[in-house]
Amino acid sequence: MRNDQILAEIREANMTYLMLAQTLIRQDKAEALFRLGMSEEAADMIGALSPAQIMRIASGNMLLCRFRVDDDIVWNLLTNHSVNKVDNDATTKLHASILMAGRFAEAV
Numbered sequence: 001m002r003n004d005q006i007l008a009e010i011r012e013a014n015m016t017y018l019m020l021a022q023t024l025i026r027q028d029k030a031e032a033l034f035r036l037g038m039s040e041e042a043a044d045m046i047g048a049l050s051p052a053q054i055m056r057i058a059s060g061n062m063l064l065c066r067f068r069v070d071d072d073i074v075w076n077l078l079t080n081h082s083v084n085k086v087d088n089d090a091t092t093k094l095h096a097s098i099l100m101a102g103r104f105a106e107a108v
């Protein structure tokens with residue numbers, strides 16, 4: 001992939017992320033905070049952005065969203081690659097969600 005293609009993909013991802021985030025925030029702020037893993041202040045700012053501001057912010061060359069999963073326990077649950085593999089996919093995803101929700105609560 002060429003550099004200009006990568007930049008175009010980053011801009012598209014930024015636009016999609018900001019539009020999704022703004023929609024979630026405007027529909028149900030509390031749920032958006034949990035699902036997006038962001039602070040209330042960041043949610044307020046994103047929720048108040050105009051379409052022109054979203055386009056301007058999204059056109060940068062840095063990816064605005066990031067992975068919240070930063071430890072092996074949650075990644076192993078999500079990918080089901082742990083040594084003690086559980087065959088019930090729903091159970092492992094629920095466990096990962098509970099762990100991430102607990103971390104979100106600690107951050108708030």
